Amino acid sequence: MSMDLPEKGRPWEELRQEMEAMRSRDLDWRHGRHGAYVWYADDGLEHVLREAYGMFLVENGLGLWAFPSIGRMEREVLAMVQGLLSGDEQTASVFTSGGTESIFVAMFAAREWARATRPDVTTAEIVAAQSAHPAVSKAAHLLGMRVRRVPVAPDHRADPVALEAAVGPETVALYASAPSYSLGLIDPVEAIGAVAERRGLWLHVDACVGGILAPFVRRLGRTVPAFDFAVPGVTSISADLHKSGYAAKPASTINFRTKEHREFARYSMDDWPSGTYSSLTFTGTRPGGAIAAAWAAMQFLGQEGYEHIAGASMRARDAIARGLETIPGVRVFGEPELWAFAFGAEDVDMHQVSGLMGKRGWMCGPTTQPRGIHVMCTPVHEGIAGEYVAAVAECLAELRAGSTGEALAARYN
Ligand SMILES: Cc1ncc(COP(=O)(O)O)c(C=O)c1O
Known part of the structure; x- marks a missing residue:
């Protein structure tokens, strides 16, 4: 499809209205209808993010020498994240x-490290x-690498013994999740770290x-197993600011x-007409607004604010999970430590439940292994826990009474 630009520019107010109308059928995340994609705490934080993003909308994180403000905010954000992940003077982000x-x-970086230290490896493999x-x-x-996936243990977490058994002559890295997306379970990173150390692998x-919020869940007195640089075998950790x-x-x-x-993650070259290009990211231009908004969010919330978000998210998790388990036949998969989990029932096709929930305005992401529904709690879910559980109970009852629902196709995006 091709489309012409409008001949003349249109007034912003008209565009704004058209855009508002376009979003009328979008997911209602302000009221917790989402099971993924959106991390929204409240209007106060949303306002700060908009203001901070807007202030640095035009600046480019590619040229930090031109924008020392962005450079400072980026350094401080990374230093705060390092603190949360048990980093030290050596940690680099x-x-x-x-x-x-x-x-x-x-x-x-793992591939380049292997190229430098393991020249015998031809196709670097990740287990x-x-x-x-x-x-x-x-x-x-x-990257021309290979991933060898191995089955999870009966508790649905990565199995360190199976991971080690899959290590071969081409293996350069092990991979663990904290937590996994689908079932929200933290892999046994300490045991996997021990394998990595023993076998000389990147983890x-x-x-x-x-990454960002789990430390605050731990501060609430809940058990969160070690998954960060406190574990000796861990080499790198990805932690998203735009999630928790x-x-x-x-x-x-x-x-x-x-x-x-x-x-090992650096790419540098200078054989072109503008001198040295040296970068640690995949992207070139980087949005100054995103760096500024991350800095502002962390400063605005502080430890107290993140503890508050962690508390609300965990209360939402508890209310929804406990409520679901009062529905006969429904169970949560495994023992999730954080705000994300999945649940199912053996006598009903949970993807049909997702389909019926969708008709009621709830976005319920399906899981396939096992077949179930994924839930990612955020503070707004605390207020809708009862409604959500009641809607699931209704959908299950409908299907158990013999009505045939259309299964929602299992897709992530
Ligand atoms: C465990 C995990 N890893 C990686 C990603 C990818 O993150 P992004 O969508 O920000 O690229 C996700 C996204 O949900 C995730 O849940």
């Missing part, structure tokens, strides 16, 4: 556009649990979902145990 880029940069996010497979595909921890950091998109971090590890 990069601000990226999202989890996919952070994981790409980590896998690129990951079946539950690993597709971003690692995408990175491997783009990447995908803490895209949990409650910053504006696109914003994530990739954190390396040492500056030497981070250097």
